[in-house]
Amino acid sequence: MNNNSLAKKVETQAAPASCAPTTAVASAAPGALRNEIKRMLIEQNAVLVAHYYTAPELQDLADETGGLVADSLEMARFGHAHAAKTLVVAGVRFMGETAKILNPEKRVLMPDLDATCSLDVGCPADEFARFCDAHPRRTVVVYANTSAAVKARADWVVTSGIAVKLVDYLAKRGETILWAPDRYLGDYVRKVTGADMVLWQGACVVHEEFKADLLRVLRRQHPDAAVLVHPESPAGVIEQADVVGSTTGIIDAARQLSARKFIVATDSGILHKLRQAAPEKIFLEAPTAGAGATCESCARCPWMAMNSLEKLYDVLKYGRHEVVIDESVRRRAMLPIKRLIGFAQAQTAAPAVEDDARVAACR
Numbered sequence: 001m002n003n004n005s006l007a008k009k010v011e012t013q014a015a016p017a018s019c020a021p022t023t024a025v026a027s028a029a030p031g032a033l034r035n036e037i038k039r040m041l042i043e044q045n046a047v048l049v050a051h052y053y054t055a056p057e058l059q060d061l062a063d064e065t066g067g068l069v070a071d072s073l074e075m076a077r078f079g080h081a082h083a084a085k086t087l088v089v090a091g092v093r094f095m096g097e098t099a100k101i102l103n104p105e106k107r108v109l110m111p112d113l114d115a116t117c118s119l120d121v122g123c124p125a126d127e128f129a130r131f132c133d134a135h136p137r138r139t140v141v142v143y144a145n146t147s148a149a150v151k152a153r154a155d156w157v158v159t160s161g162i163a164v165k166l167v168d169y170l171a172k173r174g175e176t177i178l179w180a181p182d183r184y185l186g187d188y189v190r191k192v193t194g195a196d197m198v199l200w201q202g203a204c205v206v207h208e209e210f211k212a213d214l215l216r217v218l219r220r221q222h223p224d225a226a227v228l229v230h231p232e233s234p235a236g237v238i239e240q241a242d243v244v245g246s247t248t249g250i251i252d253a254a255r256q257l258s259a260r261k262f263i264v265a266t267d268s269g270i271l272h273k274l275r276q277a278a279p280e281k282i283f284l285e286a287p288t289a290g291a292g293a294t295c296e297s298c299a300r301c302p303w304m305a306m307n308s309l310e311k312l313y314d315v316l317k318y319g320r321h322e323v324v325i326d327e328s329v330r331r332r333a334m335l336p337i338k339r340l341i342g343f344a345q346a347q348t349a350a351p352a353v354e355d356d357a358r359v360a361a362c363r
């Protein structure tokens with residue numbers, strides 16, 4: 001998708017939700033807004049779960065109110081385990097849908113239901129079903145950045161934090177894989193595991209913009225910097241990484257590596273948490289477009305940016321933007337997500353798990 005068509009898409013998708021009238025409080029000073037949101041979270045037995053790419057004020061609010069700022073896997077796990085009756089998910093649509101799929105009895109609200117993801121948009125359920133039909137013997141593994149309907153067709157759902165481990169596990173059982181939708185992450189997983197994989201050709205509009213040649217130049221200018229890369233990036237960028245990881249993996253690496261300086265190839269929203277996690281270290285954004293480029297959304301997900309304090313206020317005040325999923329789709333989509341959670345738990349308990357029984361137990 002080029003930047004013009006992306007801008008058009010965002011414009012079109014943003015319209016309905018942003019047209020909702022904002023109240024006096026929603027246009028008040030940020031302090032008053034934050035206090036009012038905090039009050040409503042308690043009053044409504046609600047918890048705020050935010051992704052690392054959302055605005056700093058949303059991340060801080062989640063931290064201050066007993067919620068969570070995390071990657072997509074942890075967001076799903078936290079929401080599932082939490083006792084709150086309402087989950088408020090600040091992120092993109094698939095994250096809210098995952099929360100609803102796992103927690104049908106809870107109310108799941110999002111600041112903006114039109115906040116989607118290019119991977120989700122680029123993998124329509126009907127086309128994906130035809131792709132699966134063309135490869136009936138393959139185990140279907142889909143990335144979490146997909147619609148509920150696509151997940152409903154999958155055997156497994158994965159996040160970037162666990163994709164390599166899961167595909168390695170399946171390959172060792174002799175399974176061949178149909179992977180969707182991110183072709184860069186799929187290619188990376190295939191190289192690391194050696195698994196037999198056919199790939200859907202989707203991409204993230206943010207990570208696809210990182211440029212390998214410009215990264216080489218920046219590394220020459222900062223030879224002391226370690227390079228941290230999200231695996232949705234192109235192969236030439238991944239090849240230069242000291243650490244390839246999910247958003248949580250990137251933050252952990254910045255904390256743990258001895259380097260004082262890092263070049264970071266993922267959405268720049270993560271810089272807020274990186275600076276909190278390692279305030280004494282220096283973080284440089286990996287280069288996206290070359291000199292003279294006009295792209296204004298480089299390294300910034302346009303859909304994550306649709307989340308705001310004002311919208312969060314309105315959502316709690318008026319119960320707007322509740323995630324609703326067809327029950328038969330939800331039930332089917334829940335199975336591969338529960339498998340993911342069970343597999344992730346087994347990995348935490350015994351990282352070198354080879355034991356089919358552990359995973360079979362969560363099927």
Ligand code: 13P
Binds near residue numbers: 070161204232245
């Ligand atoms: P994580 O699973 O690493 O949070 O990534 C989600 C995402 O959308 C990355 O672009």
Ligand code: SF4
Binds near residue numbers: 118145206207232301
């Ligand atoms: Fe989707 Fe990319 Fe935005 Fe992540 S950063 S939500 S993969 S468009």
